[in-house]
Amino acid sequence: MIVQICVGSSCYLKGAERIVELFQTAIAEHKLEDDITLAGSFCTGKCNRIGVTVTVNDEVYTGITTENFKDFFTEKVLKPIEAERKGLGNGMSDAEKI
Structure with a gap:
């Protein structure tokens, strides 16, 4: 899974740096380093x-x-990774996508 966080000026001012930190912490807590880029x-x-x-x-x-x-x-x-591990697809419906 590839997760990209916008660090453009608008998102940076809205807390992109903190979101990066939260992702890093959550990835480590769930031991997903091999699953997420x-x-x-x-x-x-x-x-x-x-x-x-x-x-x-x-x-x-x-x-x-x-x-x-x-x-x-x-x-x-987390749910899509768990579903993928179980062979159930990506866990997202089209209605949730932007």
Whole structure:
């Protein structure tokens, strides 16, 4: 799984650095270092008034904040990895994608 965090000026001002730290911590806590490639990205052009833009396997999500990070990580990162390990696909419906 490839997770890219926007570090463009708008997302940076909205806390991209802290979101990177949260991802690093969560990846380590769940021992997902071999499953996730974490990277920064330039502006995706999907800016939101609230939070940071994060791309997971080419699916763009906006509005990621320290407050909603845990739920986002569980739903969009952890569950799909667990499903993939069980052979159940990516765990995301088209309605959840932007």
